[in-house]
Amino acid sequence: MFACLYRPPAPDESVALDVIARDYSPRYERHAADLVSVDVNGLERLFGSPRAIADDMRRDAASRGARVHVAIAGTRTAAVVLAHARPGVTVVMPGDEADMLAPLAIGILEQIPDLTQSSPAAFAVSACRRWGIRTLGEFAALPPSDVSSRLGRAALAWQAIARGQDVRPLIPTLDEERFEGTFELEWPVEDLEPLSFVLTRLLEPLSMRLERRDRGAAVLHVILRLVTKDMYARRLELPSPMRDVRTLRTLALLDLESHPPSAAVDRVTIVIDPTPGRVLQHTLFSRALPTPEQLSTLLARLGAVMGQDRVGAPVAVDTYRPGAFSMKPFATEHRGEARGSRLEARQPRVPLASSLQPLVSALRRCRQPVPARVTIDRGRPIKLTTDRRGFAGGSIVRCAGPWRSSGNWWEGGAGRAGEADRAGEAGRAGEAGRAGGPGRAGTEVSAPSTYPPHLPYWNREEWDVALSDGAVYRIFQDRDTEAWFIDAIVD
Amino acid sequence: MLQMLAAATARGELVALVDALDMFDVESAAAAGVDLDRLLWIRGHVVTNPGMCRDMNQRALEQALRAFTLVLQAGNFGLVVFDVAEAPSIAIKRLPFTTWLRLQRMVEGRQTICLLVGSEPMARSSAGLTVKCGLRIEDCGFRFSDRLFDGLNIDANVIESRLTNHESRHVRVPLQTTCA
Numbered sequence: 001m002f003a004c005l006y007r008p009p010a011p012d013e014s015v016a017l018d019v020i021a022r023d024y025s026p027r028y029e030r031h032a033a034d035l036v037s038v039d040v041n042g043l044e045r046l047f048g049s050p051r052a053i054a055d056d057m058r059r060d061a062a063s064r065g066a067r068v069h070v071a072i073a074g075t076r077t078a079a080v081v082l083a084h085a086r087p088g089v090t091v092v093m094p095g096d097e098a099d100m101l102a103p104l105a106i107g108i109l110e111q112i113p114d115l116t117q118s119s120p121a122a123f124a125v126s127a128c129r130r131w132g133i134r135t136l137g138e139f140a141a142l143p144p145s146d147v148s149s150r151l152g153r154a155a156l157a158w159q160a161i162a163r164g165q166d167v168r169p170l171i172p173t174l175d176e177e178r179f180e181g182t183f184e185l186e187w188p189v190e191d192l193e194p195l196s197f198v199l200t201r202l203l204e205p206l207s208m209r210l211e212r213r214d215r216g217a218a219v220l221h222v223i224l225r226l227v228t229k230d231m232y233a234r235r236l237e238l239p240s241p242m243r244d245v246r247t248l249r250t251l252a253l254l255d256l257e258s259h260p261p262s263a264a265v266d267r268v269t270i271v272i273d274p275t276p277g278r279v280l281q282h283t284l285f286s287r288a289l290p291t292p293e294q295l296s297t298l299l300a301r302l303g304a305v306m307g308q309d310r311v312g313a314p315v316a317v318d319t320y321r322p323g324a325f326s327m328k329p330f331a332t333e334h335r336g337e338a339r340g341s342r343l344e345a346r347q348p349r350v351p352l353a354s355s356l357q358p359l360v361s362a363l364r365r366c367r368q369p370v371p372a373r374v375t376i377d378r379g380r381p382i383k384l385t386t387d388r389r390g391f392a393g394g395s396i397v398r399c400a401g402p403w404r405s406s407g408n409w410w411e412g413g414a415g416r417a418g419e420a421d422r423a424g425e426a427g428r429a430g431e432a433g434r435a436g437g438p439g440r441a442g443t444e445v446s447a448p449s450t451y452p453p454h455l456p457y458w459n460r461e462e463w464d465v466a467l468s469d470g471a472v473y474r475i476f477q478d479r480d481t482e483a484w485f486i487d488a489i490v491d
Numbered sequence: 492m493l494q495m496l497a498a499a500t501a502r503g504e505l506v507a508l509v510d511a512l513d514m515f516d517v518e519s520a521a522a523a524g525v526d527l528d529r530l531l532w533i534r535g536h537v538v539t540n541p542g543m544c545r546d547m548n549q550r551a552l553e554q555a556l557r558a559f560t561l562v563l564q565a566g567n568f569g570l571v572v573f574d575v576a577e578a579p580s581i582a583i584k585r586l587p588f589t590t591w592l593r594l595q596r597m598v599e600g601r602q603t604i605c606l607l608v609g610s611e612p613m614a615r616s617s618a619g620l621t622v623k624c625g626l627r628i629e630d631c632g633f634r635f636s637d638r639l640f641d642g643l644n645i646d647a648n649v650i651e652s653r654l655t656n657h658e659s660r661h662v663r664v665p666l667q668t669t670c671a
Contacts, residue, residue, distance in 0.1 A: 287602060289505055290567040298565040302533060305558050310534040314517045314527050325517035330531050334505060360523040361642050361668040362493050364514040364577060390579055398633065400640040464640035466633045470626045472643065488516065489577065490643065 001041060001050055001094065002170070004079035005057060006069045007034040008087075015066040018173065024057065027276070029076075030173045031113045035083070037076050039170055054089040073097050078164035081136075084111050097164030102137025109136075109158060124151055124158045136162040145317055145326045168237065169218050171273045177213070179206050179272035188227045188264035195265065196253055202270045203245045210274060216241025218275035222252050225267035232261045239332040240292035241275045247293040254300045292332040299330060320407050321458060322476075322487060323365045362491045363474065369485035372475060381463055384475065384484075391486060392471040401463035406479070408457035464490065492572055492608055493523035499604075500526035504569025507562045511535035511555035511575045531568075533558050537578070552582055556590065563597045563605060574608045583613055591617045612651070621651035627665065642669040 003024075005017050017036040021028035024047075027039035040053055047053045054070045061068040071082035074094030078101060082090045085104050092100045106128050109121040127150070133139050140162040147155050157167045181202040189195050199222075210216060220236040234255055242248065252270075278292075290298070302311045312327035370391055375383035385393035460476040467473070472490040477483070497520075499506045506529060508515060513534045521527060536551040552575070559573045575583060591607075595617040598605040607613050612621050626632025627644040634641040647664040 286503055287569070288567050290565055294565050294567065298561060301561050302558055305554060305561065306533055306536070310536070312532060313530060314515070314520065314532045316517050316521045316527065323516065323518075327532065331528065334529060335503070359494055359666060359668045360519065361670050362519040362523065363516040365516045367513055390577060397631070398635045400635055400638055466631075466635070466640075470632055472633055472640075489514075490640075491576070 001072055001074055002076040002079045003038045003040045003054065003057060003070060003072045004076070004083040005036045005038070005061065006071075006080075006083035007061075007066055008069065009034070010067065015061070015064045017061075017066070017068070020057065020061050020064065020066075020068075023060065024053070027170065027172045029170050031080070035080070035113060037080055037170060039076075039172075040072065050093075051089070051091050054091055058089055073100075073164070075164050075166045076170055077161050077166050080112055081108060081161065081164070084108055098137075098140060101162065101164045102135060102140065104136045106134060106136060106139055106162075109161065112161075121158050124155045127151055127155075143318060145315070169241075169275050171218055171275065177209075179209060179215075179217075179274055180269065181206055182267065182269045185266050185268070188266045190264040192253055192256055192260070195256070195268070196249060198268050199249045199252055199270070200245060202268060203248050206270060206272055207243045207245045207248070210243040210272065210277075213274065214277050215274035216243050216277040217248060217272045219273035220248060220252060221269075221271035221273075222256065223269040223271065224261050224265045225269075226261055226263040227266050228263045230263070232265075234259060239296055239329075241278055242293050242296070243277070244293050247297050250297050251300050254304050258304060289334055295330070295332040299332070320405060322405065322460075322462070323367075363488040364491050365488045366486060369476070369487050372484045372486050374475065374477070374484040381465055381475070381484075384465060384467065384473070384486075386486060388486075391473075392467055392469050394468045396465045397468050398466040399463050400465075402461035402477075403463075404461050404479075406457070406459040409459065411456040462487070492574065492606065493520055493525060495570055495604075495606065496520065496530065496572070497524035497526075499570040500524075500529040502569065503529075505529050505531065505567070506570040506572070507531040507533065507568050508572045508574060509533045509535070509555050509559040509562065511552055511573070512537045512577050514577060515574070531562070533562070549582055549585060552578065552586070556586065560594065560597070563594060563603065566601065566603065568603050570604045570606060572606045572608060575613075576608045576610060578609070580609075580611055583609060583611075588615075591615070595619075618651060619653050620649065623648045623650050624666075640670055642667060 005021060007017060017034065018028060018030045021030075021036045021038045024043065025038050025040060029037050031037065040050070043053055044050075047056055050072045054072050058068060058070045061070075069083045069087050069090075071079045071086065071090040071092070073079040073082060073090075073092040075097055078092060078097035081101055081104065082092065085108050090100075106125055109125050112121075128139050133142075139159060142159065144156055144159060147159055160167050183198055183202055185198070189198070217238055218241055220238060222234045222236070224232040224234075226232055234252075236251055236255055238251070299311060309327070311330070313330045315326045315328050317324040317326050370386055370388045372384055372386040372391075372393075374381045381396050381399055383395050459479045461479060462474060462476045464472065464474055473486050474488040474490060476485055476487050478485065496506050496508065501524065506525075508530060510532060513536075515532060515534075517527070520530070533555070535555040537548050537555075555575075556573070559571065562568060562571050591614040594605060595614065607618075612618065612623075614621075624645055624647050627646050632645075633643050645666040645668060647666055649664075
């Protein structure tokens with residue numbers, strides 16, 4: 001649990017809060033002169049319950065002449081927010097943070113220091129006010145994908161704060177020991193390969209010192225002095241505490257490969273922000289998972305090969321939009337146990353394939369729908385052809401539909417109308433050349449060039465069709481343009 | 492593929508999917524019971540219409556293969572899938588044959604299952620088990636009710652197995668799929 005001490009603006013500011021925090025735990029972070037957060041895990045034996053710890057802190061501050069707000073919560077973020085919002089002592093049990101924060105006014109985000117280290121909260125707060133959102137609970141309830149698409153990724157961090165989730169680990173304020181190493185190069189280094197040896201030489205003693213202190217690296221700073229006398233600094237926030245030299249070196253090198261310095265390097269400095277090390281207990285009964293170090297390195301390598309936006313964990317989106325999805329960063333720490341209890345794990349919920357138990361039909365989505373020509377007879381598709389290689393065409397032997405789907409029509413329809421007119425004219429021109437109007441027997445609708453990508457709205461009629469050669473497709477007719485597309489392959 | 496992913500994640504394993512053609516449907520996976528938090532999804536850069544840049548897709552395929560190799564090298568994943576099911580066979584054949592031998596050496600002796608999904612057998616002699624899934628020929632292969640698509644009737648045929656005796660080859664397993 002974390003405690004937060006906040007001193008409201010007062011004429012007498014002689015007592016430093018970090019002096020009070022240091023009396024309770026060496027693990028404290030000084031956010032500002034009037035705000036300190038303290039890791040109070042393990043203090044129960046000395047001071048008693050969290051309420052007793054908070055009361056003791058407040059009395060101690062009062063005896064030194066400071067009137068402070070004290071909040072204790074399961075997450076540091078919740079403690080910081082509650083210390084700003086509530087005078088006196090506030091204690092929240094782990095798990096109740098979101099409920100306690102929910103009724104607070106959204107404007108509180110502007111008062112707390114920038115925990116996200118990304119962007120100020122004013123932008124997110126003003127946008128929320130325009131939308132009529134007044135409390136943190138209302139902000140927290142918004143779908144993250146929509147918040148990200150409208151306000152950018154930085155707003156997700158503010159939403160996490162509104163939910164009481166920590167956006168970064170506590171970085172202790174340490175005066176006495178600094179994990180830092182510097183290496184002056186006799187000759188400047190231009191390539192990254194020789195730099196890897198320098199990094200290893202710097203990281204090895206730092207790793208040993210971290211191990212002696214039972215610490216891991218939370219943030220790795222690589223500061224390079226270039227031959228142009230400019231300083232080039234990179235900051236790596238590590239997903240979990242680590243001190244393995246090879247992992248740290250690989251992550252630093254991969255980052256420098258992605259963001260190379262502009263000139264040769266003549267001095268290398270490594271600074272590590274420490275955090276308590278992880279305690280891992282492997283079990284004999286579950287298989288080993290990749291360690292956070294392995295996963296961090298793998299994700300960094302994959303990001304360098306494929307691009308950061310192409311790697312992650314899929315997220316199902318709460319929408320009716322066909323094929324909608326989003327991605328989130330792949331977590332580096334997982335529990336090894338199977339879902340549910342150990343007894344359930346021996347009998348997995350997902351049945352193995354057998355002739356008696358039906359499987360779920362999977363779709364293979366065409367991210368860019370494939371234009372198709374469809375012949376209609378009595379309102380039903382009877383023939384499908386496409387110019388795209390790899391897709392079968394032919395007569396349709398069975399079909400199911402139509403299923404009408406539309407949504408987000410309230411978002412910017414003007415632009416689409418113009419597009420629809422243009423595509424519709426093209427489609428109707430082809431249609432007129434071949435057959436009669438819509439609904440008449442043997443009508444063939446020509447294929448447009450492409451489906452307009454990334455439109456927020458959709459309006460379509462879907463069909464599941466089986467072709468004579470055995471292929472099964474999900475096709476749709478865009479109701480604005482009357483053009484047909486292959487949306488997915490049924491697998 | 493989805494059933495294997497779902498079973499592996501239900502056992503508490505981490506799984507990875509190298510989706511070379513970026514055709515993975517998240518809704519289908521969720522319906523099949525895949526724990527999405529345990530799935531590392533790597534989306535390929537293959538484009539449907541490369542125009543004049545004809546080598547672009549081949550390079551993207553090789554890039555996806557490199558990502559697949561990295562995941563196998565990392566180790567300790569329960570199941571790693573390389574999905575190129577809709578890729579043209581000529582593009583797969585252009586990949587060096589030694590690729591599959593190298594991948595087989597990577598997973599040999601480990602607990603990781605390496606699954607290649609393609610329109611035809613890819614790994615050939617380095618494959619451990621080759622299963623061909625296709626629509627059942629006896630009936631038409633798909634089931635439609637009044638106005639609904641119900642699912643597919645599939646036959647899974649074991650056409651090659653290095654691990655079992657000769658009699659267990661050419662085993663046919665009838666399967667049925669249903670719409671989620």
